[in-house]
Amino acid sequence: xxxxxxxxxxxxxTRGQQVTLRCSPKSGHDTVSWYQQALGQGPQFIFQYYEExxxxxxxxxxxxSGHQFPNYSSELNVNALLLGDSALYLCASKHGGAADxxxxxxxxxxxxx
Amino acid sequence: DQQVKQNSPSLSVQEGRISILNCxxxxxxxxxxxxxxxxxxxxxxxxxxxxSIKDKNEDGRFTVFLNKSAKHLSLHIVxxxxxxxxxxxxxxxxxxTGANxxxxxxxxxxxxxx
Numbered sequence: 001x002x003x004x005x006x007x008x009x010x011x012x013x014t015r016g017q018q019v020t021l022r023c024s025p026k027s028g029h030d031t032v033s034w035y036q037q038a039l040g041q042g043p044q045f046i047f048q049y050y051e052e053x054x055x056x057x058x059x060x061x062x063x064x065s066g067h068q069f070p071n072y073s074s075e076l077n078v079n080a081l082l083l084g085d086s087a088l089y090l091c092a093s094k095h096g097g098a099a100d101x102x103x104x105x106x107x108x109x110x111x112x113x
Numbered sequence: 114d115q116q117v118k119q120n121s122p123s124l125s126v127q128e129g130r131i132s133i134l135n136c137x138x139x140x141x142x143x144x145x146x147x148x149x150x151x152x153x154x155x156x157x158x159x160x161x162x163x164x165s166i167k168d169k170n171e172d173g174r175f176t177v178f179l180n181k182s183a184k185h186l187s188l189h190i191v192x193x194x195x196x197x198x199x200x201x202x203x204x205x206x207x208x209x210t211g212a213n214x215x216x217x218x219x220x221x222x223x224x225x226x227x
Binding site: 104 | 154157168217219
C-alpha cells in the first residue's frame with residue numbers, strides 16, 4: 001500500500017520564478033492538504049483540497065495556489081518566489097469529509113536563491 | 114501567533130527511562146490533538162491522538178494525557194528506546210467546527226541515549 005508520495009525531492013529556484021510541486025495521496029484517500037515547514041518551525045497549513053476544490057485556506061498570500069485532479073493527486077504552485085519561500089513543503093492526505101488523521105509525505109525541499 | 118507551543122526544543126533521556134514531552138495550546142476550540150514523530154528527510158509520522166472528551170489515550174509504549182483546564186497535553190514514552198530519537202510535534206485541530214487543518218507546535222528533539 002503506497003503512502004503519500006511527493007515530487008520532486010529537492011528543488012532550487014531563483015527569486016521571481018514560479019514552481020510547481022506534486023503530491024499523490026495515500027491509496028483510498030481523497031483529501032489533500034499542503035503545509036509549509038520553515039527551518040526550526042512546525043508545519044503551517046497552506047490549504048486543503050477535496051473534490052477538486054479548495055475547501056480551506058490558511059494565512060498564505062495568493063501567490064500560493066493549488067489544484068486537485070480527478071485521481072485525487074494535487075499540485076501546489078508558488079508564483080513570484082521570495083527568499084522566504086525556502087522551506088520544506090509537505091503534503092498530507094486523509095479520507096473524505098471525516099476528520100481522520102492526516103498522513104504526510106516526505107516533503108519537497110525548496111531553496112530560493 | 115503560535116496557538117500550539119512546545120517550550121522545550123530538546124530533551125535527552127537514558128534508554129529504558131521515561132520520556133515526557135509537553136505541549137500547551139491557547140485556542141479553547143481545539144478538540145482533537147495529535148502527536149507526530151519526524152525523522153530527518155522524512156515526513157511527520159502519526160503516533161497517537163486524543164479527543165477532548167478523553168483525558169488519556171494509550172497505545173503500547175506511548176500514552177498521551179490531556180488536561181483541558183490547563184490547556185496542556187503531554188506524551189509519555191515508556192520505556193524509551195534509541196529508535197525513538199526524533200523530533201516530536203504536537204498538533205491540534207477544531208473538529209467540531211468542521212475545520213480539520215492542523216496547527217503544529219515547533220517540535221521537541223528527543224535524544225535517547227543508549
